[in-house]
Amino acid sequence: MSAESPGQKQGVKAFFASALRPKKSRQTLRKNASTTDLRLAARPSANEPPPPMPALAPLAAHQLKYKQTHAQIDTQLGERRDYTTMIHTLGLLEPMDTYGPNMIDDDNRPPGEGDIASLTSELWNNIAQYLSPAEAASLAFANITLYRRLGPQFFTALHHPRNYNYRIEFLAGLDRSLPHSLLCFPCAKFHRRTQEGSERLKPTHVVNPLFECPNALNALNPPPRTPITHGRMMPFLFVQLVMRAHRFGPSYGLTAESLGRRWMRDGWSFHSRFHVHEGRLLMRVKSQTFAPPVLTPSQQRLLLYSREDYCPYFSSCPHWRDGELMPACKCALDHIPKPRQTGGLQGIEHKVKDRWAGRVHDPNSLVTLCGFCRPMRRCPECPTEYLLEIKLAEDHSDARGVQFKQALVVTRWSDLGDGTTPAGKEWGAISGTRDDYDSFKHYEKRGIASIFEAAFTADTLPGQRVISMNPKKKKLGENGHDWY
Ligand SMILES: [Zn+2]
Ligand SMILES: [Zn+2]
Ligand SMILES: [Zn+2]
Incomplete structure:
Protein backbone atom coordinates (compact mmCIF):
# COMPACT_ATOMS: atom_id res chain seq x y z
CA MET A 1 0.00 0.00 0.00
CA SER A 2 1.45 3.43 -0.91
CA ALA A 3 2.19 6.12 1.67
CA GLU A 4 -0.52 8.42 0.34
CA SER A 5 -3.34 5.90 0.59
CA PRO A 6 -6.09 7.07 2.97
CA GLY A 7 -5.78 3.99 5.18
CA GLN A 8 -2.43 5.13 6.55
CA LYS A 9 -3.43 8.72 7.47
CA GLN A 10 -4.27 9.11 11.15
CA GLY A 11 -6.10 11.62 13.41
CA VAL A 12 -8.12 14.81 12.90
CA LYS A 13 -5.95 16.11 10.10
CA ALA A 14 -6.56 12.99 8.10
CA PHE A 15 -10.28 13.17 8.80
CA PHE A 16 -10.54 16.72 7.42
CA ALA A 17 -8.34 15.93 4.51
CA SER A 18 -10.59 13.12 3.41
CA ALA A 19 -13.81 15.05 4.18
CA LEU A 20 -12.77 18.10 2.14
CA ARG A 21 -11.61 16.07 -0.83
CA PRO A 22 -14.11 16.36 -3.70
CA LYS A 23 -16.23 13.34 -4.43
CA LYS A 24 -14.83 10.92 -6.95
CA SER A 25 -17.85 11.31 -9.22
CA ARG A 26 -17.41 15.11 -9.25
CA GLN A 27 -13.74 14.76 -10.07
CA THR A 28 -14.45 12.81 -13.19
CA LEU A 29 -17.18 15.22 -14.19
CA ARG A 30 -14.91 18.22 -13.88
CA LYS A 31 -12.15 16.44 -15.67
CA ASN A 32 -14.44 15.64 -18.54
CA ALA A 33 -15.65 19.23 -18.73
CA SER A 34 -12.13 20.61 -18.80
CA THR A 35 -10.66 18.24 -21.39
CA THR A 36 -13.08 19.21 -24.14
CA ASP A 37 -10.51 21.72 -25.36
CA LEU A 38 -7.29 19.75 -25.79
CA ARG A 39 -5.15 22.87 -26.04
CA LEU A 40 -6.41 24.01 -22.64
CA ALA A 41 -5.88 20.57 -21.16
CA ALA A 42 -2.29 20.52 -22.34
CA ARG A 43 -1.57 23.89 -20.71
CA PRO A 44 -0.09 23.52 -17.20
CA SER A 45 -2.16 25.00 -14.41
CA ALA A 46 -0.90 28.19 -12.74
CA ASN A 47 -0.01 26.77 -9.33
CA GLU A 48 1.41 23.45 -10.60
CA PRO A 49 5.11 23.53 -11.59
CA PRO A 50 5.85 22.25 -15.11
CA PRO A 51 7.27 18.70 -15.26
CA PRO A 52 11.09 18.58 -15.45
CA MET A 53 12.45 18.52 -19.00
CA PRO A 54 14.27 15.29 -19.92
CA ALA A 55 17.89 15.75 -21.01
CA LEU A 56 17.07 14.25 -24.41
CA ALA A 57 13.92 14.14 -26.47
CA PRO A 58 12.31 10.64 -26.39
CA LEU A 59 13.28 9.94 -30.01
CA ALA A 60 16.89 11.09 -29.49
CA ALA A 61 17.12 9.04 -26.27
CA HIS A 62 15.86 5.98 -28.11
CA GLN A 63 18.34 6.52 -30.94
CA LEU A 64 21.23 6.86 -28.48
CA LYS A 65 20.23 3.68 -26.67
CA TYR A 66 19.91 1.88 -30.01
CA LYS A 67 23.36 3.07 -31.09
CA GLN A 68 24.94 1.83 -27.88
CA THR A 69 23.39 -1.59 -28.13
CA HIS A 70 24.22 -2.12 -31.81
CA ALA A 71 27.97 -2.10 -32.51
CA GLN A 72 27.55 -2.27 -36.28
CA ILE A 73 26.34 1.32 -36.48
CA ASP A 74 28.17 3.94 -38.49
CA THR A 75 29.49 6.51 -36.00
CA GLN A 76 29.18 9.38 -38.47
CA LEU A 77 25.82 8.73 -40.04
CA GLY A 78 24.08 6.71 -37.35
CA GLU A 79 23.08 4.18 -39.97
CA ARG A 80 23.26 0.43 -39.70
CA ARG A 81 26.30 -0.58 -41.72
CA ASP A 82 25.42 -4.17 -42.27
CA TYR A 83 22.39 -3.95 -44.51
CA THR A 84 22.16 -7.67 -45.05
CA THR A 85 21.96 -8.34 -41.31
CA MET A 86 19.23 -5.72 -41.15
CA ILE A 87 17.22 -7.46 -43.84
CA HIS A 88 17.85 -10.86 -42.29
CA THR A 89 16.75 -9.74 -38.84
CA LEU A 90 13.52 -8.44 -40.33
CA GLY A 91 12.63 -11.87 -41.60
CA LEU A 92 14.08 -13.90 -38.75
CA LEU A 93 11.36 -15.23 -36.56
CA GLU A 94 13.03 -18.17 -34.88
CA PRO A 95 16.39 -17.98 -33.08
CA MET A 96 19.42 -19.44 -34.89
CA ASP A 97 20.28 -22.03 -32.29
CA THR A 98 22.07 -24.39 -34.67
CA TYR A 99 24.74 -21.89 -35.71
CA GLY A 100 25.59 -19.69 -32.78
CA PRO A 101 27.57 -19.72 -29.58
CA ASN A 102 25.07 -21.40 -27.32
CA MET A 103 27.38 -21.21 -24.34
CA ILE A 104 24.84 -19.59 -22.08
CA ASP A 105 25.49 -20.47 -18.47
CA ASP A 106 23.18 -19.70 -15.62
CA ASP A 107 25.22 -19.19 -12.46
CA ASN A 108 22.17 -18.57 -10.30
CA ARG A 109 20.60 -22.00 -10.56
CA PRO A 110 19.50 -23.55 -7.26
CA PRO A 111 21.86 -26.35 -6.11
CA LEU A 174 37.45 -28.00 -19.99
CA ASP A 175 38.89 -25.04 -21.95
CA ARG A 176 37.11 -22.51 -19.80
CA SER A 177 38.78 -23.62 -16.58
CA LEU A 178 42.32 -23.67 -18.08
CA PRO A 179 43.24 -20.19 -19.40
CA HIS A 180 46.98 -20.75 -18.97
CA SER A 181 47.04 -24.04 -20.88
CA LEU A 182 46.23 -25.10 -24.41
CA LEU A 183 44.84 -28.39 -25.68
CA CYS A 184 47.46 -30.28 -27.71
CA PHE A 185 45.83 -32.61 -30.25
CA PRO A 186 48.71 -35.03 -30.99
CA CYS A 187 49.03 -35.70 -27.23
CA ALA A 188 45.31 -35.22 -26.37
CA LYS A 189 46.49 -33.32 -23.29
CA PHE A 190 46.60 -29.78 -22.01
CA HIS A 191 50.07 -28.17 -22.03
CA ARG A 192 51.06 -25.01 -20.19
CA ARG A 193 51.37 -22.01 -22.59
CA THR A 194 55.02 -20.86 -22.69
CA GLN A 195 54.43 -17.61 -24.62
CA GLU A 196 51.21 -16.69 -22.88
CA GLY A 197 49.68 -13.54 -24.40
CA SER A 198 52.55 -13.01 -26.87
CA GLU A 199 51.84 -15.90 -29.26
CA ARG A 200 52.39 -14.73 -32.85
CA LEU A 201 51.59 -16.37 -36.16
CA LYS A 202 54.93 -16.82 -37.97
CA PRO A 203 56.15 -18.28 -41.29
CA THR A 204 56.44 -22.08 -41.39
CA HIS A 205 60.26 -22.16 -41.34
CA VAL A 206 60.38 -20.28 -38.01
CA VAL A 207 60.33 -22.59 -34.98
CA ASN A 208 57.45 -21.25 -32.93
CA PRO A 209 56.36 -23.63 -30.16
CA LEU A 210 53.49 -22.39 -28.02
CA PHE A 211 54.17 -25.05 -25.35
CA GLU A 212 56.56 -27.88 -24.52
CA CYS A 213 55.26 -31.01 -26.20
CA PRO A 214 56.80 -34.49 -26.48
CA ASN A 215 55.25 -34.83 -29.96
CA ALA A 216 56.62 -31.51 -31.24
CA LEU A 217 59.14 -33.17 -33.57
CA ASN A 218 57.12 -36.29 -34.32
CA ALA A 219 56.54 -36.19 -38.09
CA LEU A 220 54.14 -39.15 -37.84
CA ASN A 221 51.81 -37.27 -35.52
CA PRO A 222 51.83 -33.64 -36.69
CA PRO A 223 49.63 -30.97 -35.12
CA PRO A 224 46.56 -30.04 -37.22
CA ARG A 225 47.20 -27.14 -39.61
CA THR A 226 46.16 -25.98 -43.06
CA PRO A 227 48.21 -24.11 -45.69
CA ILE A 228 47.45 -20.45 -46.34
CA THR A 229 50.08 -19.96 -49.07
CA HIS A 230 53.59 -21.23 -49.79
CA GLY A 231 55.58 -21.08 -46.59
CA ARG A 232 52.58 -20.02 -44.51
CA MET A 233 50.46 -22.35 -42.45
CA MET A 234 47.47 -21.79 -40.24
CA PRO A 235 48.02 -24.00 -37.16
CA PHE A 236 44.79 -25.03 -35.48
CA LEU A 237 46.30 -23.81 -32.18
CA PHE A 238 45.82 -20.21 -33.35
CA VAL A 239 42.17 -20.80 -34.22
CA GLN A 240 41.83 -22.24 -30.69
CA LEU A 241 43.51 -19.19 -29.11
CA VAL A 242 41.29 -16.69 -30.94
CA MET A 243 38.07 -18.56 -30.32
CA ARG A 244 38.86 -19.13 -26.61
CA ALA A 245 39.54 -15.42 -26.16
CA HIS A 246 36.30 -14.66 -28.00
CA ARG A 247 34.28 -17.02 -25.80
CA PHE A 248 35.81 -16.60 -22.36
CA GLY A 249 37.94 -13.42 -22.29
CA PRO A 250 41.27 -11.90 -23.40
CA SER A 251 43.42 -13.91 -20.96
CA TYR A 252 42.46 -17.12 -22.80
CA GLY A 253 44.16 -16.26 -26.09
CA LEU A 254 44.46 -13.68 -28.86
CA THR A 255 42.25 -11.25 -30.73
CA ALA A 256 41.29 -12.03 -34.34
CA GLU A 257 42.96 -8.78 -35.48
CA SER A 258 46.34 -9.87 -34.08
CA LEU A 259 46.55 -12.73 -36.62
CA GLY A 260 46.52 -10.42 -39.67
CA ARG A 261 49.78 -10.23 -41.65
CA ARG A 262 51.31 -8.74 -44.83
CA TRP A 263 54.11 -10.52 -46.61
CA MET A 264 55.82 -10.91 -50.01
CA ARG A 265 57.08 -14.03 -51.70
CA ASP A 266 57.86 -15.19 -55.27
CA GLY A 267 56.71 -11.89 -56.79
CA TRP A 268 53.36 -12.03 -55.03
CA SER A 269 52.23 -9.86 -52.15
CA PHE A 270 49.78 -11.15 -49.57
CA HIS A 271 47.54 -9.62 -46.95
CA SER A 272 45.61 -11.73 -44.45
CA ARG A 273 42.84 -10.56 -42.15
CA PHE A 274 40.64 -12.35 -39.62
CA HIS A 275 37.21 -11.81 -38.13
CA VAL A 276 34.96 -13.74 -35.73
CA HIS A 277 31.35 -14.15 -36.82
CA GLU A 278 28.67 -16.19 -35.04
CA GLY A 279 31.23 -18.15 -33.06
CA ARG A 280 33.49 -19.07 -36.00
CA LEU A 281 36.76 -17.62 -37.29
CA LEU A 282 36.68 -16.20 -40.81
CA MET A 283 39.85 -15.52 -42.82
CA ARG A 284 40.46 -13.36 -45.88
CA VAL A 285 43.69 -13.58 -47.87
CA LYS A 286 44.36 -11.16 -50.74
CA SER A 287 47.06 -12.40 -53.09
CA GLN A 288 48.32 -9.99 -55.72
CA THR A 289 50.88 -10.03 -58.52
CA PHE A 290 51.69 -7.71 -61.42
CA ALA A 291 50.57 -9.27 -64.68
CA PRO A 292 51.94 -8.18 -68.05
CA PRO A 293 49.55 -8.21 -71.02
CA VAL A 294 49.45 -10.85 -73.79
CA LEU A 295 50.86 -13.80 -71.89
CA THR A 296 51.33 -17.14 -73.61
CA PRO A 297 49.86 -20.21 -71.83
CA SER A 298 53.30 -21.16 -70.51
CA GLN A 299 53.94 -17.61 -69.25
CA GLN A 300 50.57 -17.70 -67.50
CA ARG A 301 51.60 -20.93 -65.78
CA LEU A 302 54.90 -19.38 -64.70
CA LEU A 303 52.95 -16.52 -63.18
CA LEU A 304 50.35 -18.67 -61.41
CA TYR A 305 52.12 -21.88 -60.33
CA SER A 306 55.12 -22.61 -58.19
CA ARG A 307 57.93 -24.56 -59.89
CA GLU A 308 58.44 -26.57 -56.69
CA ASP A 309 55.11 -28.32 -56.31
CA TYR A 310 52.92 -27.05 -59.19
CA CYS A 311 50.51 -25.46 -56.73
CA PRO A 312 49.17 -21.92 -57.20
CA TYR A 313 51.12 -19.10 -55.55
CA PHE A 314 47.89 -17.49 -54.35
CA SER A 315 45.98 -18.68 -51.30
CA SER A 316 43.66 -21.56 -52.20
CA CYS A 317 41.71 -24.38 -50.58
CA PRO A 318 42.74 -28.06 -51.04
CA HIS A 319 40.13 -28.48 -53.81
CA TRP A 320 41.62 -25.90 -56.22
CA ARG A 321 42.47 -28.51 -58.89
CA ASP A 322 38.84 -29.48 -59.49
CA GLY A 323 36.54 -27.19 -61.37
CA GLU A 324 36.95 -23.78 -62.91
CA LEU A 325 39.17 -21.77 -60.58
CA MET A 326 42.37 -22.06 -62.63
CA PRO A 327 40.67 -21.64 -66.07
CA ALA A 328 38.96 -18.51 -64.65
CA CYS A 329 42.35 -17.13 -63.49
CA LYS A 330 43.78 -17.62 -67.00
CA CYS A 331 40.67 -16.01 -68.52
CA ALA A 332 41.10 -12.98 -66.23
CA LEU A 333 44.73 -12.61 -67.35
CA ASP A 334 43.55 -12.54 -70.99
CA HIS A 335 41.50 -9.39 -70.31
CA ILE A 336 44.54 -7.21 -69.58
CA PRO A 337 44.61 -4.59 -72.37
CA LYS A 338 47.34 -4.99 -74.98
CA PRO A 339 49.74 -2.11 -75.59
CA ARG A 340 49.59 -0.62 -79.09
CA GLN A 341 52.35 0.19 -81.46
CA THR A 342 52.75 3.92 -81.30
CA GLY A 343 55.19 4.34 -84.16
CA GLY A 344 54.87 3.85 -87.93
CA LEU A 345 51.79 3.54 -90.09
CA GLN A 346 50.01 1.19 -87.69
CA GLY A 347 50.31 3.73 -84.87
CA ILE A 348 48.80 6.48 -87.03
CA GLU A 349 46.00 4.12 -88.09
CA HIS A 350 45.14 3.38 -84.44
CA LYS A 351 45.18 7.07 -83.57
CA VAL A 352 42.87 7.96 -86.50
CA LYS A 353 40.49 5.13 -85.56
CA ASP A 354 40.42 6.24 -81.91
CA ARG A 355 39.81 9.88 -82.89
CA TRP A 356 37.03 8.78 -85.29
CA ALA A 357 35.32 6.73 -82.53
CA GLY A 358 35.81 9.59 -80.04
CA ARG A 359 37.84 7.53 -77.58
CA VAL A 360 41.28 7.73 -76.01
CA HIS A 361 43.39 4.58 -75.80
CA ASP A 362 44.67 4.01 -72.28
CA PRO A 363 46.54 0.80 -71.42
CA ASN A 364 45.86 1.59 -67.75
CA SER A 365 42.10 1.80 -68.17
CA LEU A 366 39.76 -0.15 -65.88
CA VAL A 367 39.49 -3.77 -66.89
CA THR A 368 36.07 -5.35 -66.99
CA LEU A 369 36.07 -9.12 -66.69
CA CYS A 370 33.71 -11.41 -68.56
CA GLY A 371 30.78 -13.55 -67.39
CA PHE A 372 33.11 -16.51 -66.84
CA CYS A 373 35.85 -14.97 -64.69
CA ARG A 374 33.95 -12.14 -62.98
CA PRO A 375 31.46 -14.00 -60.70
CA MET A 376 32.47 -15.00 -57.22
CA ARG A 377 33.31 -18.70 -57.03
CA ARG A 378 32.46 -20.88 -54.06
CA CYS A 379 34.14 -24.22 -53.46
CA PRO A 380 31.29 -26.73 -53.08
CA GLU A 381 33.35 -28.92 -50.72
CA CYS A 382 34.64 -26.43 -48.18
CA PRO A 383 33.61 -23.02 -46.85
CA THR A 384 35.80 -20.99 -49.24
CA GLU A 385 34.96 -18.26 -51.75
CA TYR A 386 37.14 -16.65 -54.42
CA LEU A 387 36.98 -13.39 -56.32
CA LEU A 388 39.23 -12.53 -59.25
CA GLU A 389 40.03 -8.94 -60.17
CA ILE A 390 42.36 -7.12 -62.52
CA LYS A 391 43.32 -3.87 -60.81
CA LEU A 392 45.76 -1.02 -61.28
CA ALA A 393 48.40 -1.11 -58.56
CA GLU A 394 51.49 0.91 -57.71
CA ASP A 395 54.79 -0.79 -58.47
CA HIS A 396 57.51 0.64 -56.24
CA SER A 397 60.20 -1.73 -57.48
CA ASP A 398 60.48 -0.13 -60.93
CA ALA A 399 63.75 1.73 -61.59
CA ARG A 400 61.83 4.55 -63.35
CA GLY A 401 60.01 5.39 -60.09
CA VAL A 402 56.51 4.46 -58.97
CA GLN A 403 54.61 2.97 -61.92
CA PHE A 404 50.98 2.00 -62.23
CA LYS A 405 50.58 -1.51 -63.57
CA GLN A 406 47.77 -4.00 -64.02
CA ALA A 407 47.75 -6.67 -61.32
CA LEU A 408 45.85 -9.90 -60.81
CA VAL A 409 44.21 -10.00 -57.37
CA VAL A 410 42.84 -13.29 -56.06
CA THR A 411 40.87 -12.85 -52.87
CA ARG A 412 39.99 -15.89 -50.82
CA TRP A 413 37.53 -15.97 -47.93
CA SER A 414 37.37 -19.05 -45.72
CA ASP A 415 35.54 -20.15 -42.60
CA LEU A 416 37.99 -21.88 -40.24
CA GLY A 417 35.34 -23.13 -37.82
CA ASP A 418 34.72 -22.68 -34.10
CA GLY A 419 38.18 -23.78 -32.90
CA THR A 420 37.01 -26.49 -30.50
CA THR A 421 38.26 -29.57 -32.36
CA PRO A 422 39.99 -30.17 -35.73
CA ALA A 423 37.31 -32.78 -36.43
CA GLY A 424 34.75 -29.95 -36.72
CA LYS A 425 32.80 -29.45 -39.95
CA GLU A 426 34.53 -26.32 -41.27
CA TRP A 427 38.10 -27.13 -40.27
CA GLY A 428 37.71 -30.71 -41.46
CA ALA A 429 36.57 -29.49 -44.90
CA ILE A 430 39.22 -26.74 -45.19
CA SER A 431 42.07 -29.06 -44.22
CA GLY A 432 40.76 -31.84 -46.48
CA THR A 433 40.10 -34.42 -43.74
CA ARG A 434 36.31 -34.45 -44.20
CA ASP A 435 34.41 -34.80 -47.44
CA ASP A 436 30.83 -34.46 -46.17
CA TYR A 437 30.68 -30.67 -46.26
CA ASP A 438 28.21 -28.88 -48.53
CA SER A 439 29.09 -25.17 -48.61
CA PHE A 440 25.97 -24.25 -50.60
CA LYS A 441 23.83 -25.69 -47.81
CA HIS A 442 25.76 -24.04 -44.95
CA TYR A 443 26.04 -20.69 -46.71
CA GLU A 444 22.70 -20.82 -48.43
CA LYS A 445 21.43 -17.38 -47.43
CA ARG A 446 24.57 -15.31 -47.27
CA GLY A 447 28.14 -15.78 -48.52
CA ILE A 448 31.30 -15.74 -46.39
CA ALA A 449 32.71 -12.80 -48.39
CA SER A 450 29.55 -10.76 -47.85
CA ILE A 451 29.60 -11.39 -44.08
CA PHE A 452 33.31 -10.60 -43.86
CA GLU A 453 33.28 -7.39 -45.88
CA ALA A 454 30.19 -6.04 -44.13
CA ALA A 455 32.09 -6.22 -40.83
CA PHE A 456 34.86 -3.89 -42.04
CA THR A 457 33.47 -1.54 -44.62
CA ALA A 458 30.41 0.65 -44.82
CA ASP A 459 29.77 -0.51 -48.37
CA THR A 460 28.84 -4.05 -49.09
CA LEU A 461 30.57 -5.86 -51.94
CA PRO A 462 29.34 -4.94 -55.42
CA GLY A 463 26.48 -7.27 -56.27
CA GLN A 464 28.39 -10.29 -57.43
CA ARG A 465 26.84 -13.58 -58.37
CA VAL A 466 28.15 -16.52 -56.33
CA ILE A 467 28.53 -19.60 -58.49
CA SER A 468 30.06 -22.97 -57.84
CA MET A 469 33.78 -23.35 -58.43
CA ASN A 470 33.09 -26.90 -59.54
CA PRO A 471 29.58 -26.93 -61.06
CA LYS A 472 29.88 -30.47 -62.44
CA LYS A 473 31.30 -31.71 -59.12
CA LYS A 474 33.88 -33.80 -60.94
CA LYS A 475 36.62 -34.81 -58.52
CA LEU A 476 39.63 -35.75 -60.60
CA GLY A 477 42.31 -34.01 -58.54
CA GLU A 478 45.70 -34.30 -60.21
CA ASN A 479 44.27 -36.54 -62.96
CA GLY A 480 42.05 -33.71 -64.24
CA HIS A 481 42.94 -31.87 -67.44
CA ASP A 482 42.16 -28.24 -66.67
CA TRP A 483 44.10 -27.61 -63.51
CA TYR A 484 47.49 -26.91 -65.10
ZN1 LIG B 1 51.59 -32.26 -26.97
ZN1 LIG C 1 37.06 -13.68 -68.57
ZN1 LIG D 1 37.59 -26.16 -51.13
Missing part, protein backbone atom coordinates in the same frame (compact mmCIF):
# COMPACT_ATOMS: atom_id res chain seq x y z
CA GLY A 112 20.79 -29.78 -7.35
CA GLU A 113 23.08 -32.03 -5.27
CA GLY A 114 20.16 -33.25 -3.16
CA ASP A 115 18.23 -34.32 -6.26
CA ILE A 116 21.32 -36.03 -7.72
CA ALA A 117 22.03 -37.89 -4.47
CA SER A 118 18.42 -39.06 -4.27
CA LEU A 119 19.00 -41.36 -7.29
CA THR A 120 20.98 -44.59 -6.88
CA SER A 121 24.33 -45.39 -8.53
CA GLU A 122 22.59 -48.04 -10.60
CA LEU A 123 20.11 -45.52 -12.00
CA TRP A 124 22.84 -43.00 -12.79
CA ASN A 125 24.83 -45.72 -14.54
CA ASN A 126 21.76 -46.57 -16.59
CA ILE A 127 21.42 -42.92 -17.58
CA ALA A 128 25.13 -42.79 -18.56
CA GLN A 129 24.65 -45.79 -20.86
CA TYR A 130 22.56 -43.55 -23.15
CA LEU A 131 25.42 -41.02 -23.45
CA SER A 132 28.58 -40.99 -25.58
CA PRO A 133 31.86 -41.72 -23.71
CA ALA A 134 32.67 -37.99 -23.72
CA GLU A 135 29.25 -37.01 -22.40
CA ALA A 136 29.35 -39.74 -19.73
CA ALA A 137 32.80 -38.53 -18.55
CA SER A 138 31.48 -34.95 -18.48
CA LEU A 139 28.55 -36.12 -16.37
CA ALA A 140 30.88 -37.86 -13.89
CA PHE A 141 33.06 -34.72 -13.85
CA ALA A 142 30.15 -32.34 -13.14
CA ASN A 143 30.37 -32.60 -9.35
CA ILE A 144 31.60 -34.83 -6.53
CA THR A 145 28.19 -36.42 -5.92
CA LEU A 146 27.96 -37.56 -9.54
CA TYR A 147 31.58 -38.80 -9.46
CA ARG A 148 30.77 -40.92 -6.37
CA ARG A 149 27.69 -42.32 -8.08
CA LEU A 150 29.42 -43.10 -11.42
CA GLY A 151 33.02 -43.85 -10.41
CA PRO A 152 36.20 -43.49 -12.55
CA GLN A 153 35.15 -45.98 -15.28
CA PHE A 154 34.32 -43.33 -17.90
CA PHE A 155 37.67 -41.55 -17.47
CA THR A 156 39.52 -44.85 -17.90
CA ALA A 157 37.50 -45.49 -21.08
CA LEU A 158 38.72 -42.19 -22.56
CA HIS A 159 42.34 -43.44 -22.40
CA HIS A 160 41.61 -46.04 -25.05
CA PRO A 161 43.06 -45.02 -28.46
CA ARG A 162 39.71 -45.91 -30.05
CA ASN A 163 38.09 -43.15 -27.98
CA TYR A 164 40.55 -40.44 -29.10
CA ASN A 165 37.83 -38.20 -30.58
CA TYR A 166 35.69 -38.54 -27.44
CA ARG A 167 38.70 -37.71 -25.29
CA ILE A 168 39.26 -34.53 -27.35
CA GLU A 169 35.57 -33.67 -27.07
CA PHE A 170 35.71 -34.08 -23.28
CA LEU A 171 38.95 -32.08 -22.90
CA ALA A 172 37.72 -29.27 -25.18
CA GLY A 173 34.87 -28.80 -22.71
